[in-house]
Amino acid sequence: MKLTLRIWRQKDAKSKGAFVTYTAEADEEMSFLEMLDVVNEGLIQRGEEPIAFDHDCREGICGTCGFVINGRAHGPRERTTVCQLHMRSFQDGDTLTLEPWRADAFPVLKDLVVDRGAFDRIIAAGGFIASAIGGAPDANAIPIRKENADLSMDAAACIGCGACVAACPNAAAMLFVSAKMGHLAMLPQGQPERMDRARAMVAQMDAEGFGTCTNHGECEAACPKAIRMEFIGRMNADYVKASLTGGRRAAGSEGGSG
Amino acid sequence: MDSAGGFARSSIGRKVIMASTGVILVVYVIGHMIGNLQVYGGPEGINAYGKFLHTFIHGQAIWVARIVLLTAVLLHIWSATSLTLTSRKARGIGYREQKWKESTYASRTMRWGGVIILLFVIYHILHFTTGTVHPDFVPGDVYHNFVAGFRVVPVSIVYIVAMIALGLHLRHGVWSMFQTLGVSHPRYIGAAHVLAWVIAIAVTVGNISFPLAVLAGVVK
Numbered sequence: 001m002k003l004t005l006r007i008w009r010q011k012d013a014k015s016k017g018a019f020v021t022y023t024a025e026a027d028e029e030m031s032f033l034e035m036l037d038v039v040n041e042g043l044i045q046r047g048e049e050p051i052a053f054d055h056d057c058r059e060g061i062c063g064t065c066g067f068v069i070n071g072r073a074h075g076p077r078e079r080t081t082v083c084q085l086h087m088r089s090f091q092d093g094d095t096l097t098l099e100p101w102r103a104d105a106f107p108v109l110k111d112l113v114v115d116r117g118a119f120d121r122i123i124a125a126g127g128f129i130a131s132a133i134g135g136a137p138d139a140n141a142i143p144i145r146k147e148n149a150d151l152s153m154d155a156a157a158c159i160g161c162g163a164c165v166a167a168c169p170n171a172a173a174m175l176f177v178s179a180k181m182g183h184l185a186m187l188p189q190g191q192p193e194r195m196d197r198a199r200a201m202v203a204q205m206d207a208e209g210f211g212t213c214t215n216h217g218e219c220e221a222a223c224p225k226a227i228r229m230e231f232i233g234r235m236n237a238d239y240v241k242a243s244l245t246g247g248r249r250a251a252g253s254e255g256g257s258g
Numbered sequence: 259m260d261s262a263g264g265f266a267r268s269s270i271g272r273k274v275i276m277a278s279t280g281v282i283l284v285v286y287v288i289g290h291m292i293g294n295l296q297v298y299g300g301p302e303g304i305n306a307y308g309k310f311l312h313t314f315i316h317g318q319a320i321w322v323a324r325i326v327l328l329t330a331v332l333l334h335i336w337s338a339t340s341l342t343l344t345s346r347k348a349r350g351i352g353y354r355e356q357k358w359k360e361s362t363y364a365s366r367t368m369r370w371g372g373v374i375i376l377l378f379v380i381y382h383i384l385h386f387t388t389g390t391v392h393p394d395f396v397p398g399d400v401y402h403n404f405v406a407g408f409r410v411v412p413v414s415i416v417y418i419v420a421m422i423a424l425g426l427h428l429r430h431g432v433w434s435m436f437q438t439l440g441v442s443h444p445r446y447i448g449a450a451h452v453l454a455w456v457i458a459i460a461v462t463v464g465n466i467s468f469p470l471a472v473l474a475g476v477v478k
């Protein structure tokens with residue numbers, strides 16, 4: 001199949017970028033990134049700079065890949081990262097526009113590669129459990145409701161690719177932050193720091209300059225792991241509670257008798 | 259406890275202010291529409307209702323309501339504007355192409371829809387409350403003002419268009435406020451969508467029926 005590609009080329013973080021048009025030959029069996037690999041080989045042979053794009057596992061599990069194809073984060077297929085997208089999803093003669101994630105909190109480093117350090121800093125602000133808990137305990141050592149374990153696993157499926165931010169009309173990071181908060185909030189180990197975590201992660205999210213959610217639902221539609229907006233509702237509830245109580249069980253009591 | 263200022267500066271805090279003032283405004287527009295249904299009972303009913311509103315608790319109640327509503331409107335607009343500016347800034351360079359999947363016409367028109375509603379509210383107060391822009395305003399004769407007001411076709415059209423804008427705003431806003439306030443358990447979120455549709459349709463259809471009834475001569 002023959003394709004026309006309009007790809008965002010940008011030399012480095014400081015340069016102004018522009019779209020450059022390429023033609024590509026591809027087989028239906030190729031993955032999208034393999035198609036780009038072939039384009040890049042051609043560019044290298046002609047002595048041109050290859051197109052930079054992020055990728056690592058190419059198995060849809062690491063969250064490294066991702067760009068926008070024809071206005072959709074990770075391309076047209078639901079629940080699919082761009083590394084798991086195949087050329088059979090397109091047709092001979094298609095024109096494809098490839099753009100990097102667009103958000104000021106994700107500055108473009110080069111071509112289709114953006115800096116997602118903002119996500120790391122949000123996790124560093126509180127997306128973890130502070131106490132050292134040793135090796136993995138037996139799965140049945142702490143009883144956990146089946147529904148909560150399932151929900152926690154749903155949220156933990158987030159691979160941090162940034163498609164939610166990219167697809168959001170407001171460039172908000174609520175789905176990512178709520179998933180990272182939610183998977184801990186569903187488990188007993190996450191409880192002691194739950195309220196502090198809510199405040200710290202939201203504060204960092206705001207400081208990074210992400211937009212604000214208006215519940216459009218585009219994040220959920222773009223998420224390759226099908227993480228649901230219900231986690232955003234849970235995060236909102238936790239944040240309100242944490243702000244009202246400061247995370248304490250009883251207002252004003254600085255300690256118990258015990 | 260967090261300082262109130264910290265909460266009101268945070269993204270979620272501003273959204274909660276928008277949603278909770280939205281609750282007040284939603285309850286108000288429902289009540290307002292139901293109250294107006296009394297025009298279908300003739301002049302006595304609605305004029306007595308108008309008099310009641312103006313004299314309840316020695317005329318104090320209406321001022322309490324006005325202050326609450328004005329505060330809610332100002333906070334709602336402040337938070338909406340501030341959140342919009344934050345979101346605008348968050349994507350300095352936009353996409354060449356962006357395709358929508360889950361968002362709706364209603365969700366994408368909240369901001370301009372809100373501006374239309376605001377302009378309408380100002381016009382509406384000058385029209386039926388102060389009578390400033392009413393061609394034949396009789397203080398205290400609600401029924402007469404109502405009929406004479408809607409006989410003017412362009413005025414009726416303004417009301418109808420504004421109510422469609424309000425209906426769209428409510429369609430997204432009502433469900434959105436449940437989600438924003440965190441009252442969005444998966445078991446009930448479907449019900450929140452249904453409620454949003456029911457409120458949006460009831461308020462829009464109810465309110466649009468008034469100018470139509472006057473123009474059709476049903477209320478005269």
Ligand code: HEM
Pocket residue numbers: 213214215273276277280281283284287334335338339365368369371372373375376427430431432434435436438439
């Ligand atoms: C009678 C008047 C109004 C009512 C009943 C109303 C109601 C609501 C409600 C319930 C929400 C949902 C809050 C949330 O998203 O969590 C909302 C959102 C919003 N309102 Fe209003 N509103 C009114 C007037 C206005 C005005 C005058 C403006 C504009 C200046 C405005 C702009 C907005 C915006 C931008 C949102 C956010 C939309 C979103 O979440 O996508 N509204 N409104």
Ligand code: FES
Pocket residue numbers: 054055056057058059060061062063064065066081082083084
């Ligand atoms: S490269 Fe790892 S998810 Fe795509």
